[in-house]
Amino acid sequence: MxxxxxxxxxxxxxANPTRRAILAxxxxxxxxxxxxxxxxxxxxxxxxxxxRVLEQAELITxxxxxxxxxxxxxPDRLRDVVHWTEQYRxxxxxxFDAMAKEIAEMKGSSxxxxxGDDHT
Amino acid sequence: MxxxxxxxxxxxxxANPTRRAILAxxxxxxxxxxxxxxxxxxxxxxxxxxxRVLEQAELITxxxxxxxxxxxxxPDRLRDVVHWTEQYRxxxxxxFDAMAKEIAEMKGSSxxxxxGDDHT
DNA sequence: TGTTTAATTATCTAACTGGTTTAATATAGT
DNA sequence: ACTATATTAAACCAGTTAGATAATTAAACA
Numbered sequence: 001m002x003x004x005x006x007x008x009x010x011x012x013x014x015a016n017p018t019r020r021a022i023l024a025x026x027x028x029x030x031x032x033x034x035x036x037x038x039x040x041x042x043x044x045x046x047x048x049x050x051x052r053v054l055e056q057a058e059l060i061t062x063x064x065x066x067x068x069x070x071x072x073x074x075p076d077r078l079r080d081v082v083h084w085t086e087q088y089r090x091x092x093x094x095x096f097d098a099m100a101k102e103i104a105e106m107k108g109s110s111x112x113x114x115x116g117d118d119h120t
Numbered sequence: 121m122x123x124x125x126x127x128x129x130x131x132x133x134x135a136n137p138t139r140r141a142i143l144a145x146x147x148x149x150x151x152x153x154x155x156x157x158x159x160x161x162x163x164x165x166x167x168x169x170x171x172r173v174l175e176q177a178e179l180i181t182x183x184x185x186x187x188x189x190x191x192x193x194x195p196d197r198l199r200d201v202v203h204w205t206e207q208y209r210x211x212x213x214x215x216f217d218a219m220a221k222e223i224a225e226m227k228g229s230s231x232x233x234x235x236g237d238d239h240t
Numbered sequence: 241t242g243t244t245t246a247a248t249t250a251t252c253t254a255a256c257t258g259g260t261t262t263a264a265t266a267t268a269g270t
Numbered sequence: 271a272c273t274a275t276a277t278t279a280a281a282c283c284a285g286t287t288a289g290a291t292a293a294t295t296a297a298a299c300a
Contacts, residue, residue, distance in 0.1 A: 004137045011135035016288085017124045020204075027208055033247060046289055048248060053287095067246045067297045075212040082205050084140075085198055088147055092195040136258085153277060166259055168278060173257095187267045187276045 006058070007084060010077045013057035018042070019050050023059060026073040033069055126178070127204060130197045133177035138162070139170050146180060146193040153189055 001009075013019055022036050037047040051071060054060045059077045062069050121129075133139055142156050157167040171191060174180045179197045182189050 004140075007140065008135055008137060011131050012287095015128055015131035015135055017128060018288090020124075020127065024207065027211060034245090042288095043290065044247070045249085045291085049288075052248095069247065073208075073211065075208060075215065078205055078208045079212060082202065085202050085205075087144065088193075088195060088198045091147060091193065092199060132257095138258090154275090162258095163260065164276085165261085165278075169258075172278095187265095189277065 006077070007080065009057040010059060010080060013053050013059055014081075016050070016053075018047075019054055022047075022050060022054065022071075023073060026060060026071060030070045030072045033071070036071060126197070127200065129177040130179060130200060133173050133179055134201075136170070136173075138167075139174055142167075142170060142174065142191075143179060143193060146191060150190045150192045153191070156191060 014023075018040060021039070025031060025036060025039075033044070033048060033051060036051070037044050040047065051060065051062070054071075055062055057077060058074055060071050061074050062071050134143075138160060141159070145151060145156060145159075153164070153168060153171065156171070157164050160167065171180065171182070174191075175182055177197060178194055180191050181194050182191050
């Protein structure tokens with residue numbers, strides 16, 4: 001699977017509040033399907049499906065321990081998301097610069113803010 | 121709309137390569153629907169729909185200029201995405217620390233890597 | 241061996257998505 | 271007024287999604 005398809009799967013997996021909540025839970029450590037399902041007013045098969053979506057997006061990995069399938073967060077795909085956003089960082093930096101400039105001008109100083117342009 | 125619903129819409133909008141490409145194009149500046157549609161082997165109404173999805177997710181804003189509807193990127197929602205990922209940063213930092221430690225141990229030095237723990 | 245526990249598979253349904261084509265709207269230009 | 275351009279709306283279709291319930295697999299336990 002190439003980069004684009006991987007991002008498709010990751011973003012689609014994240015576009016659901018149940019799945020994001022599951023990830024948030026897994027950020028605190030491994031958990032079984034039943035443990036993950038507990039907080040939700042939803043059938044177990046429904047959770048099972050959500051986990052499959054997360055697994056196929058490689059946001060989690062699953063192992064086997066007797067009849068349990070402990071789930072574990074895979075941070076790599078989350079890093080992919082952060083990495084994808086990097087290409088837009090210069091835009092909000094530009095905005096920030098514009099704001100800083102306006103503030104400086106309102107203060108009537110050349111640069112009274114102490115705000116440099118050292119954000120990359 | 122609350123935070124969760126907004127993230128639903130944003131992630132769903134991003135889960136499509138055409139829409140991500142449109143955003144990438146808009147990162148270089150405003151553009152009309154026709155200009156945005158040009159690179160794609162897809163009907164204009166299809167692009168129009170993608171733009172509506174992006175607009176409803178507030179990833180873009182649209183204005184009016186005669187018969188044109190110039191589109192502009194809204195960085196705020198992309199910042200929301202970055203912000204959402206922050207809650208997982210400590211996990212890959214932990215991984216990074218573990219790696220750095222292993223490398224240091226392989227080198228047999230107490231800390232020969234020059235790698236500090238100053239990543240937040 | 242039979243029972244309980246953990247999880248998945250199968251099947252179904254309603255709603256949504258991503259595309260199409262055709263038709264409509266709105267503005268500009270002649 | 272007519273025509274061309276830019277864009278959206280309407281209607282349609284195939285495929286996917288998020289949920290449900292019922293049935294099945296697999297391992298542990300008594």
